[in-house]
Amino acid sequence: MSTLNECETELIEKFPPPGAGRLEGKVAIVTGSTLGIGAATARLFARHGAKIVLNSRRYDAASHAMRTELGEQNALFVQADVSNKDAMEALVDQALEQFGRVDVLVNNAGMNVFADPLQMTQEQWQRCFSVDLDGVWNATRAVLPTMLAQGAGSIVNIASVHGHKIIPGCFPYPVAKHALIGLTRSLGIEYAARGVRVNSISPGLILTEAIQTWLSSCPDPAYEAQRQAALLPCKRIGDPKEVAYTALFLASDEAQFINATDILIDGGRSQLYHE
Template identity: 60%
Template sequence: MSSRLPNKTALITGAGSGIGSAIATLFAQQGARVALFDLDGETTEALAAELKQQSGQHCFAYSADVTQPEEVQRAVSEAQQALGPIDILINCAGVNVFRDPLALEDDDWQRCMEVNLKGPYNLIRSVLPGMLARQYGNIVNVASVHGHKIIPGAFPYPVAKHGLIGLTRSLGVEYASQGIRINSISPGLIMTPAAEAWLASCPDPQAERERQAALLPCKRIGEPQEVAYTALFLASDEARFINATDILVDGGRSQIYHE
């Protein structure tokens, strides 16, 4: 079977684990050169070495804080020097911030917005000039079902994810005539290390896992690779007429009502 991202260079943030790691792995398997950005430099270095060995693709790892514009620009420049112009950007870095609105500290609000909303914008601003110069680029932002449905006890995370979907739509329209596509994916409950840690913190982890699965029409929790395949489609030229839109990857849960 032919690869779906031949001769493409993809930059993926949050690539050290979970959905970001699954996307990086799949993209390398599909013929892309990959730049892995994450705060955990050791993890991304190890993953880059593994992907290079498995796929034969050039891989670049960089420890980068997406909230720091100068650091992002420096990292993007180094990735371009190592791998060539960036064709695809996947904004997957994120952080869960769930607080009581009245007890929310300013630092928590700032951290939520900086990582989940400003971080993607920092990366977009860094890669966009090169994409515009070549009149080609595909950007995929990993949003959340929280950007569609409000779950009590999750504030202010949904605010940031609503903003990220708005950013996607706005910039997607802004640059559509210049060969740039910007879309987003909204995963539901996906069995990432963060989800595993949350389940492990519950009084009865197995009972909570079963309860969560029962809420889903498909009666199972999603896997990171299932989100990765959605990102692959949107990042490829197969989706060349899809722009400024969001795809829910939540097993249908957001379409049903629960008391």
């Protein structure tokens, strides 16, 4: 019967088996955390021991429900638009005042802007980039000083399959998501030696509230849901929790050697050459 050597024992102590408490003692900011992938991520992080800073650009029923669900001792809600640099700095200040540190940032807030390139307004272009790219940078720039001072931190950006493949009729959203993946890689390399990791996740079709609303608007919602599922190699639409579990892994100490990379979560859809 073999016994563990000193190196193996050290690794086990450093990287405990997955389970409850994977973020024990950590503080995580999750932007856009009252619905969809953001809400699933906030709930999962809280289950694994993290204190959560919830965020939305408005305080509504969904925001109230999330704050109530997680509890005031474990969660702080800060209303802030990620496109506002000063608002994101204030959010981080409140997080530090409440919890004393920030270990994880999940940049989930985003918006779809789909328009004909030549008919798109300047306002549509600016709003897409102010949220989907500038918003990520605003939050990241706000947390970097405290993470660098700690010598540790994990930033997880929610990108998109649109950052890998082009779907006609979706301009300029893919432009912003390609840029977001570039931002992820650049910052991951920039701060790798100082203990801060920056990674991204690129979800495909995920059954969020927004997708449910879109399906409901179709002439035959059940048919459209089946049609969309049939396009995926796994023959089903993804669940927000599946993205959240990947964010949990990247945020945890289990992923300490993963940096400046992007993980696709699309059921294999982007690898198909043809239908």
